[in-house]
Amino acid sequence: MIDQGQPLAFPQIEAARGLLTYIARLNRRMGCGRPQEPTPFEVYTYPYQGTTEQNQASSQLPPNNCWIPIIIVNGADNNAMRNLVTNLTMYEHAPTAIIDIQAHDTDPFYEQPMLIENTWVVSYFIEPRTFFLQRFDLNVTESGQVAVTNLDLIQDDMTTVADYVKDEQFLADFEFTRTLVHEALRNDPVLAAMDNAMPLATKPPDEYHCFAGECPIGNLFTDAARWKVQADVAIINAGGVRGPGWDAGEIHVSDMWAALPFANMLCEATVSGLSLVRLFNYSTSMAAYENRYVQDADRFMQVSGVRVTYNTKLPSSGRLIAVDIWDDEKQEYAPVERLKLYKLATSSWECSGFYPFNELLGANLTMEGEIPASTTEELMQDVVGQYLAQLNTDGISYNASIQGRLVNNTDALEPMDWDQTESSCSSRTYWVQKLLTCMECPSTERVDFSQDITLTGESNVDQAVPFEATLLNGENFTVKVIPKSVPSWVTGDKESSVTLRPSETHSFKFQANAVRLDAGTAQATVSFAIQDGGSFPGCGGNDVDFQVSMRVAPTPELNKPENIVIAGFVLMGIVCITAISFSLWLFLHSDSRTVKARQPELYFVFFTGCLVLSLSILPLSIADDLDSWDGRNKACMAIPWLLFTGFNMTISSLYAKLWRINKIFFVGVRYRRIAVTVKDALVVFGSIFVVNLCILLVWTIVDPLQWEIRNVPGEPWNRYGSCSDFGPAGRAMFGLAFALTAINLCLAAFQAFKARKISDDYSESRQLAFAVLTTFQIIIVSVPILFLISEDNPDAKYLLQVLIIFAVCMSLMLAVFIPILRQYWDGLNQHRPSTRVSVSGILNPRAHGGMFSSDGDLRSDLTSLKDRPRSSTFSASNLRNSGIVTANQNCDHPMNDKASGVEAMKSKDTILEEQTPGHEQPSDDHLSRSCHSIASPTDTEDSANVSA
Numbered sequence: 001m002i003d004q005g006q007p008l009a010f011p012q013i014e015a016a017r018g019l020l021t022y023i024a025r026l027n028r029r030m031g032c033g034r035p036q037e038p039t040p041f042e043v044y045t046y047p048y049q050g051t052t053e054q055n056q057a058s059s060q061l062p063p064n065n066c067w068i069p070i071i072i073v074n075g076a077d078n079n080a081m082r083n084l085v086t087n088l089t090m091y092e093h094a095p096t097a098i099i100d101i102q103a104h105d106t107d108p109f110y111e112q113p114m115l116i117e118n119t120w121v122v123s124y125f126i127e128p129r130t131f132f133l134q135r136f137d138l139n140v141t142e143s144g145q146v147a148v149t150n151l152d153l154i155q156d157d158m159t160t161v162a163d164y165v166k167d168e169q170f171l172a173d174f175e176f177t178r179t180l181v182h183e184a185l186r187n188d189p190v191l192a193a194m195d196n197a198m199p200l201a202t203k204p205p206d207e208y209h210c211f212a213g214e215c216p217i218g219n220l221f222t223d224a225a226r227w228k229v230q231a232d233v234a235i236i237n238a239g240g241v242r243g244p245g246w247d248a249g250e251i252h253v254s255d256m257w258a259a260l261p262f263a264n265m266l267c268e269a270t271v272s273g274l275s276l277v278r279l280f281n282y283s284t285s286m287a288a289y290e291n292r293y294v295q296d297a298d299r300f301m302q303v304s305g306v307r308v309t310y311n312t313k314l315p316s317s318g319r320l321i322a323v324d325i326w327d328d329e330k331q332e333y334a335p336v337e338r339l340k341l342y343k344l345a346t347s348s349w350e351c352s353g354f355y356p357f358n359e360l361l362g363a364n365l366t367m368e369g370e371i372p373a374s375t376t377e378e379l380m381q382d383v384v385g386q387y388l389a390q391l392n393t394d395g396i397s398y399n400a401s402i403q404g405r406l407v408n409n410t411d412a413l414e415p416m417d418w419d420q421t422e423s424s425c426s427s428r429t430y431w432v433q434k435l436l437t438c439m440e441c442p443s444t445e446r447v448d449f450s451q452d453i454t455l456t457g458e459s460n461v462d463q464a465v466p467f468e469a470t471l472l473n474g475e476n477f478t479v480k481v482i483p484k485s486v487p488s489w490v491t492g493d494k495e496s497s498v499t500l501r502p503s504e505t506h507s508f509k510f511q512a513n514a515v516r517l518d519a520g521t522a523q524a525t526v527s528f529a530i531q532d533g534g535s536f537p538g539c540g541g542n543d544v545d546f547q548v549s550m551r552v553a554p555t556p557e558l559n560k561p562e563n564i565v566i567a568g569f570v571l572m573g574i575v576c577i578t579a580i581s582f583s584l585w586l587f588l589h590s591d592s593r594t595v596k597a598r599q600p601e602l603y604f605v606f607f608t609g610c611l612v613l614s615l616s617i618l619p620l621s622i623a624d625d626l627d628s629w630d631g632r633n634k635a636c637m638a639i640p641w642l643l644f645t646g647f648n649m650t651i652s653s654l655y656a657k658l659w660r661i662n663k664i665f666f667v668g669v670r671y672r673r674i675a676v677t678v679k680d681a682l683v684v685f686g687s688i689f690v691v692n693l694c695i696l697l698v699w700t701i702v703d704p705l706q707w708e709i710r711n712v713p714g715e716p717w718n719r720y721g722s723c724s725d726f727g728p729a730g731r732a733m734f735g736l737a738f739a740l741t742a743i744n745l746c747l748a749a750f751q752a753f754k755a756r757k758i759s760d761d762y763s764e765s766r767q768l769a770f771a772v773l774t775t776f777q778i779i780i781v782s783v784p785i786l787f788l789i790s791e792d793n794p795d796a797k798y799l800l801q802v803l804i805i806f807a808v809c810m811s812l813m814l815a816v817f818i819p820i821l822r823q824y825w826d827g828l829n830q831h832r833p834s835t836r837v838s839v840s841g842i843l844n845p846r847a848h849g850g851m852f853s854s855d856g857d858l859r860s861d862l863t864s865l866k867d868r869p870r871s872s873t874f875s876a877s878n879l880r881n882s883g884i885v886t887a888n889q890n891c892d893h894p895m896n897d898k899a900s901g902v903e904a905m906k907s908k909d910t911i912l913e914e915q916t917p918g919h920e921q922p923s924d925d926h927l928s929r930s931c932h933s934i935a936s937p938t939d940t941e942d943s944a945n946v947s948a
Contacts, residue, residue: 013087016071016095023069024093032066068146069093073100081110081123089117096148099134101126102295113151120151127204129158133165184257190250192388195397198245201259204293210238211297212289214406217241217259218302220398221380222345224387226304228378229268231345232325233276233305236380237354238287239298240264240347251388256381260347264380267351269344269361269373273323273336274436276306276344277418279360281320284310289408302406307333309407311415318415338418339435341369348375368434427529427543444530446474447481447500449546456551457514464491464511469526469546471508473500479530484543487524489513489550514552522550564795565621571806572621575614578810582817583607594824605685606653606816610809613646617802632707636723640705641696643805644737645689650812651741651748652688654772658751659684665755688744695740699733721794745779748772771815778807 073084081100088095100110100123110123126132137150156162161170201217202208209215218241226234243258271279280301287300289312301308309322324333325342336342350357351373361373391398422431425438432439450470457465473479482497492510500506514522527545586603589595619635619642705723752772782804789797 013084016084016088017091017093020069020088020091020093020095023067027066030066066146068148069095070097070099071095073098074102085110085116085119085121089119089121094119096120097122097134097136097151100124101132113153120148122151122153124153124155129204131156131158131161131165184254188252188254190252191256191385192251192392193397194246194248194251194388194400196400197248198255198259198400200243200245202242203244206292208238208242208291208293208297210241210302211287211293211300212291213408214402214404215241215302216400216402217243217245219304219403219405220388220400221260221347221384222302222304223398224384225266225345225347225380227387227390228266228383229343229345229376231268231305232342233303234345235279235301235303235350236347237298237350237357238300238302240349241302251385253381253385256384259384260380262347262349264347264349266376266378266380266383267346267348267361267373268376269346269351269365270341270369270371271344271361271365272367272370273338273340273342274367274418275360275365275370276336276342277320277323277338277416278364279357280308280323281318281416281418282356282360284308284319285316304405306336307405307407309409309412311410311412312408313410314413314415318417320416321409321412321414322416339367339437344373346373347380351375366434367436441530442475442477444475444479444544447479447530447544448472448474449544452547452549454549454551455512457512457517459514459517459552462513462515464513465550466509466511467548468507468509470505471498471500471528471544472505473502476502478502481528481530481544483526484529485525485527485545486510487522487526487548489515489517489522490524490526490548510548512548512550514550517550517552522552524548564799568617568621568798568802571802572614572617575806575809575813576611578813579607579611579614582813585817585821589824592824594820601682602653602657602685603816606650607813609646609649609651609653610813611646612642613650614805614809616642616646617805618642620798620801629707632721633704636705636707637700639723640699640734640737644692644696644741647741647808648688648692648744649685650809651744651772651775652685654812654816655688655744655748655751656682656685658748658755658772662751662754688740692737692740695733695736699730699737703727703730703733705730745772745776749776771812774811774815775808778804778811782807 071088073081085098088098094117097120102125110121113120113122115121122134124132131154133154135152135154136148137152139147139149154162154165156165166174198220199209199216200207201210201215210218215238218236218238221236221241222234225231225236240262241260243255243261245259246255283299283301286296288294288297289300290297305326307322307324307326308320309324310319311321312319323336325336326332327334344361346361351361352358352375358373363372365372388398420436420438422433425431428441429438430441431437448471450472453467453469455465455467457463471481478499478501480497480499486492490510490512492508498506498508510526524547525545526548527543529543583604586595586600586607590600616639619638622635707721707723709721749772752770782800786797786800786804789800
């Protein structure tokens with residue numbers, strides 16, 4: 001079984017099974033293996049002694065033989081070999097052995113003989129100068145059956161073959177070969193001479209220069225072949241030319257046979273440019289371009305008279321870039337012509353035995369003028385000798401150098417594509433089978449309509465306007481025309497076809513209706529295709545057409561927001577500028593105590609959400625004005641993306657801040673050490689954001705919003721646009737997105753309600769609660785009104801939508817930012833020192849009516865402290881009696897830049913630490929030494945700040 005460059009497919013496996021079945025039938029017919037009739041065993045060989053009589057005698061098989069089938073595989077790759085082994089070893093008439101002799105790509109699993117089922121399998125690569133022998137151990141059973149009990153693979157260097165394999169047959173073959181060698185050495189005349197040396201072509205097993213690109217020995221053999229038959233192009237496969245080359249000086253016959261050690265004859269053919277391109281396209285696609293022997297490397301062609309450009313970086317399906325033929329007259333290369341015939345010279349191996357080149361130069365040459373390959377009686381070696389001798393006679397020495405015949409241009413990215421079929425011919429070409437080419441149709445410019453048509457009509461009025469168009473055939477051949485393109489508002493002879501003889505006319509009848517046309521002038525083209533140009537079947541030629549225009553009376557415009565859109569853009573701009581300005585202010589003042597204390601990370605997210613939410617005004621404003629339906633559909637889907645994403649970012653950031661504040665202040669009666677970081681709050685925000693993103697993504701992919709135009713009930717001429725054309729899946733996604741937004745808002749409102757009693761001294765909870773509850777009120781009041789407005793009143797609906805978005809964004813941003821700005825300016829206007837008390841412990845809330853209760857002793861003690869003079873020393877016992885762990889010392893000094901008190905609580909990592917029971921209370925002296933200087937008053941008066 002020979003692979004011939006293709007994977008071992010099922011047809012080859014079926015062929016092998018057929019042979020195995022036939023051999024089994026022969027064995028049964030001869031009674032092989034019958035118990036009552038033991039089979040005599042005899043090893044039969046085919047002696048080859050080099051004479052015709054002996055060869056003919058050896059070809060006669062002895063009668064009544066029993067056969068042991070062995071399959072030899074050439075060129076199987078990994079998958080093909082496994083497929084072959086799997087199928088044949090499980091066959092009922094399995095072979096005795098499967099031997100792969102081209103195993104350079106085969107699975108190493110078969111490198112050593114192994115028994116699979118009842119079949120021996122081995123795979124190796126036959127290398128030059130290496131001796132290979134498969135030795136089978138045969139056993140004849142008592143029943144007369146012959147079985148192979150073992151298979152040994154013997155391989156050795158050809159010069160050091162072991163004595164135990166040198167049987168009589170080996171010695172006879174070796175002696176015969178020696179005789180031929182001696183005869184060749186005695187008959188090695190000088191053919192010619194060269195001034196320069198012929199470079200090395202091959203040096204097994206690692207150097208195969210002709211496989212990687214152009215090589216001088218390949219140039220010599222192709223130049224000689226082209227010279228001999230005066231061909232335009234010559235080729236030879238890279239695997240045929242080889243050898244060590246030769247030194248400058250005399251060239252012997254043995255040098256020729258070392259360069260081409262095959263008795264190949266000269267072969268010639270006449271091919272078209274198309275066939276030549278096909279040949280080189282296959283060659284460049286299959287070649288390996290490596291300086292070593294790999295499978296299909298010999299598909300690469302050495303050339304003469306042609307320059308082949310390819311790109312090895314392109315896919316193997318198409319690497320051929322250009323084919324240029326040498327012009328002897330102009331002494332330059334010219335692009336190959338598709339239909340031009342070229343004479344090609346090569347060796348008999350390419351013409352008759354080397355698949356698929358034997359078919360490309362034989363059965364595939366079907367174009368008009370092509371001549372399949374034929375073999376001459378001259379050996380390629382003799383042709384090369386004659387060519388070199390002729391050069392010497394002319395006083396020329398052959399130039400054994402690289403001449404740029406094979407060019408690898410890795411910058412060229414557009415491969416040649418000359419394959420054409422009848423189905424690939426365009427409307428302006430027709431198929432010529434004998435040329436395998438789509439030929440251009442003759443001109444049909446004089447087949448035309450007499451004039452264009454202009455009509456009038458009224459929009460939304462169902463009234464047909466008849467008209468005629470006359471076609472004239474001014475060509476000197478018959479044409480057949482059929483309608484090709486007719487606008488939807490034109491009806492008439494759409495299905496009919498007309499055949500026109502030269503100078504004949506025909507009138508086509510049509511009707512136009514403007515009922516579905518918009519106001520203005522509608523223009524369209526009515527075109528006919530020339531289907532048959534007389535003797536050019538299938539020829540489309542030039543399409544013949546005429547213009548038809550319909551002037552349509554005006555109709556009511558589409559109801560859509562117009563001038564009011566300007567107000568929407570203004571409000572959107574206000575929100576965007578406000579959000580960017582507030583964010584920029586926070587960024588520029590991020591080092592201030594006021595900004596640091598309020599977790600600016602979440603505020604940046606908050607203002608970004610307001611910005612995104614305000615941008616939803618943009619698609620609301622422009623959806624009606626976009627020209628394409630696709631753009632309107634995308635604008636529709638952008639609205640929920642911006643609306644839900646921006647609102648959820650805004651509310652979830654407020655929810656995260658309120659959740660963090662409540663986490664700190666309501667951890668329980670007795671406090672343990674707890675860290676609530678900004679990262680924790682961001683996790684809360686991120687969870688809501690990711691869920692919202694997933695819902696919107698699924699909505700967009702499965703069932704996005706679609707733009708549709710609807711008629712006002714009872715007014716078919718009055719229309720309006722709406723983003724509401726979506727199915728059940730879209731409604732489900734809208735419900736999920738709305739539910740998530742509602743839950744997010746409710747959770748934020750709950751956290752705001754929970755934080756309503758926390759003093760502003762310790763957090764911004766009150767302003768956040770105010771922002772959330774304000775948003776909640778706006779939505780509760782405005783959304784029902786939005787649903788009450790009719791869809792056919794776009795101005796009112798648009799204005800209310802824009803006002804809701806503007807009110808939500810501005811109320812949120814102002815409610816959050818103004819207190820920050822106020823506290824910041826209050827801190828800047830504070831110019832006098834104040835008495836500050838740092839409290840590192842907290843009263844028992846149960847004993848004083850709740851945490852930081854206004855009715856507790858702590859509040860009264862702190863109030864009394866405010867009334868003291870600025871330079872006063874307070875007793876620690878006064879505060880300790882109220883349950884305070886630490887007190888202050890005399891702190892009469894200016895404000896510093898260290899944040900403590902409320903600022904410490906509002907920093908990125910807020911920590912509450914429980915007082916360990918039984919812990920000894922610190923002394924007054926110790927407490928006085930740990931007094932802090934706090935610079936965070938909220939007014940111009942002395943204040944006492946409590947640090948949790």
